[in-house]
Amino acid sequence: MTEDTRIPLRVVFEDQYLLVLDKPAGLVIHPGRGHSKHTLVKVIRSHCPHLPRFPRRDRPGIVHRLDKDTSGLMVVAKSTLVQERMIRQFSAHLVQKTYLALVDGVMTRARGIIEGPIGRDPDDSKRMAVVEGGREARTRYRVIELRSAHTLIEAIPETGRTHQIRVHLAAIGYPVCGDKLYGQNSQHLNRQFLHACRLVFEHPITEAKLDFSSPLPPDLRKALEDLR
DSSP states (O other): OOTGGGSOOEEEEEOSSEEEEEEOTTOBSSOBTTBSSSBHHHHHHHHOTTOOOOSSTTSTTBOSOOOTTOEEEEEEESSHHHHHHHHHHHHTTOSEEEEEEEEESOOSSSEEEEEOOEEEOTTOTTOEEEOTTOBOOEEEEEEEEEOSSEEEEEEEESSOOTTHHHHHHHHTTOOBTTOTTTSOOBTTBSSOOEEEEEEEEEOTTTOOEEEEEOOOOHHHHHHHHHHO
16 A cells, blocks of 8 residues: 555545545645645545546646645546536536635624635735736635634635635735734644535536535644634
8 A cells, every 4th residue: 555545535425427525634636846745636546546537647637626734625526527517617606615714813794705806926926915917806704603812704715716715814804823824823723724614516417416514623623622
């Protein structure tokens, strides 16, 4: 057994056309600089060794991404046809993605919409930012629970820009707790408190409505208890 096959892969749903996975935090999606071995792509290939050839061999079946330190639900296609149809659903904003996020600060509005074009930060190439000339981006949020210094929210990105939720929340003054790139470190967390908890879409072949949920992983549950 290779080292990659020992990475836990929680399969939420699987049929002959696609996989729905619950990605753990700390796992990057595809190979890149400094990440050639421990990737979701490698785990997928171990789980589905007979996947067909995809146009992008380094991203077989990848339809959308989660940041390395964001956990939660992802869909993976098992053929180019399914991949193309799922990408069209995402591009048409027909897929509902819901995240749980804990932010620094106490939000004064129970719900809201954040709109701001997102592009590369001109002062730091590793960051994204709300910038003039960026790509249109829109995020809805709803407060779930208020704390003395934090707020637990549900965030629904209506577009799919890189780091969108993290950038938008930081832009309005409520960065995600533990987000070292857009906020600050937290003594309660080793990563940002962001979890893709729900994924709703139409099956690309059967057209059935699929609705999946994922509970908070242990590290985020513990952080919540510590902060309570």
